[in-house]
Amino acid sequence: MPVKTPVAEGAQQPLAKQADAAFDVYATYQKISADDELSIPLVAILTLAELIEKSHAGTMFELVKELHEGAAVLEKRSPNPISLNAGCQLFIAFVTLFPHDSASFSDLKTELVQQARRYAAEGLTYRKKIAELCLGFIKDDSVILTHSYSRVVMQTLLRAHQQKRISVYVTEARPRSLGNKTYEALTAAGIPCAVVLDSAVAYVMEKVDVVLVGSEAIVESGGLINAVGSNQIAIIAKAANKPFYAVAESYKFHRLFPLSQYDLPSHKPDILSFTNPLFNSKPLTADAEHEDGITPSDISNADIHKARSVPLSISQEDIYRNNPDVDYTRPDLISLVFSDVGSLTPEGVSQYLVGMFAG
């Protein structure tokens, strides 16, 4: 919504400056995220823990307010805020519900920081737990299809390789082409592997026994947000009656309920917008997505004149810029979600989330 965004930004600007003056959240975030092992929600939690450590807040109310502000700054500056939000939301909920029995408020803050660091350390062990859990679902001599690169999927595959013979198809996963990274790591570990073009998933699906994908976030509907392409893999897997498993640490569970791809927080109106050669100069409104009630008779000569300035070829970068990073997979396409709290059905995920946040 082009009209409203400047207003919203204007409202957030002073908050951001205020937080920056005391403590640069985003710089801390970037510093912590340099650690390759930490996933984004854990980085967010550690960042907010640092914020608490540096904070001068004297009451719980102030502290929670500062945390919200910090989370807002992170969200605004991060290119893809979904899993980051999951971490922030989890931590803020934890802080608000934390039993308030410390002697002084500074004690409470140290306690909270310690708890956060302990949680982050524990969070790193979740992948091992999930790998063990998945092991029972991967049969010997099975062919696994995975998508892009995911640390938890990697760990699961490497663990399965220790006991069972597996071979892995990995999608190339444009635009970031992280599938190549998966290929290199798996080949180095001695797992037979092949890179599949994103457009060849349906071709390869017949040979696949199990689809195993990581996730950016698991949402309240029981659905999955992951690197773009997961949804079509899930649809093809459903059509071919192959099980589609998602793996996610429980800190990736996110209180969000997308109704469609366009309902994701990462969706922007310019994603996959049409270039209309005749109306190139016209600012795009949300209405234009659905129907612009403009008839051909409205096209004036001036518009046709302008149309000539539209480039007829398009570069890879333009395509990437115009395309989404993540997509949403509906819960009915997912067979099971493996997490450190157990292997859950999509309904089980939503019940877990309701219990976690509604209580």
Add this chain to the structure above:
Amino acid sequence: MPAATNDVGTPASGPSSSTPGPANAPPSQKAMTKAERRELQERQRAAKAASKEQQPAGGSAPSRAQARPGPASASTPRRGPPPAINAPPRTPIAANGPQRGTPQRAGGSAGRRSSNAHDYQRTRASGDAASVAGGDDDPANRSRGLRIFLHFGLPKPKGHGIKGDIHPAIIRLGLQFSEFKICGANARCIATLTAFKTVIQDYVTPPNNTLSRHLMTHLSPQITHLVSARPMSVTMGNAIRQLKLEISDTDIDLPEQDAKDALCLKIDTYIRDRIIIADEVISELAGKKIKDGDVILTYARSSVVEKVLLRAHAEGKRFSVIVIDSRPMLEGKHLLKRLTSAPASSFPPTTMSCTYALLPALPSLISKVTTVILGAHSLHSNGALYSRAGTAMVAMLAKQHSVPVLVCCETYKFSEGIILDGFEKNELAPPLPQLRTSFPSTRPSSSLALEPKANLEILNPLYDLTPPSCVTAVVTEVGLIPPTSISSIPVALGRTVL
């Protein structure tokens, strides 16, 4: 007059002379069902009464028979193809008595209802006759198709009996319920609780009793009266259960007036927290799912959906609304009136653009819709939605076209039970004349109203059941929840009572 005497009189005198079926081959008491046993008992009583009646002169028979309609009507079915089937409406009304507990005759406008009751009696009779005498008579076959709907709550006659000590506020409310003046689940719950506040304030604990123990016995007949006006809604049931809990929790040592004030305060809190504030939260949450350029479709009229749409509009979102409606209630028109008269949102100044269509037009409109937002009467613990008849069709069509379906439902509308379809439990919509139908038409609306005839029964179920698979998300005051997780909410909230 003598003919009428015969009509009523003969069945009463019948059984004494010819007791068919069971009398010839008396089955053991144990083998009989409860109904059969009662039937037998009544028949025996009727036989006794009839044998006594044969002694006095025939002139007094009609009044005697009417004063004792139960045995007279209960005995009719046993006589094979009974004369009651073709009898004037007098007989069914008299027969009606024991069912309703009111011997009075229903008002003139209650023709449809009495014919419903007639049907009930007749089909029951024919069913019994069939089991006894093979049941090959035509009228019975004709009405057999409707037997499956007999359990639906029938709209009650206006002046149905007032039994016991009923508070005037409750009598008034009962009338409003039975005339569908107060109709929605939220409205009925709020009205009931408000009336109960008056009842509680006017209540005086009798001596040698405590409020916490006696008040509920005072409220029970009031509740019974309301239920007899129209079957209880799930919302009322939940609220009353909560009220009972509060009453029994009342401290015995509290002065009476203080206890009553405390209860009224609790009721106010309930209305505020569970309905009014909940609606506000729901309209905020659902409003987030409405974006510029959206086309929102809704069915009939729900107070919550109305709030959602008006709020989103007031926030300056530019979206259009399609209101789908259906006969006989045509409630969507009230919603339409509210939506179209909503003030233009301040920036940019636009009014809401609305489309009104009846249910048959839905398939041609659904492809343009981005989100379907529906209201709820209640939500069952398997996630099935119980709402105005027609909702299921809208939801199913939306699913077929991959349009997300949002259901706005406060948590106090959750029902612990599970029902499997719309037949199991339902109500009948009020007959048309009671409603102001003014859909554009070249003919007067009265000519559109079908009159029930001997071989025509008009069926207007009030509700239907939408399977959970057709609902994308339920918007409650605790957030958006997939219908499959509904059952975990009361647990998550730590509530034992919904």
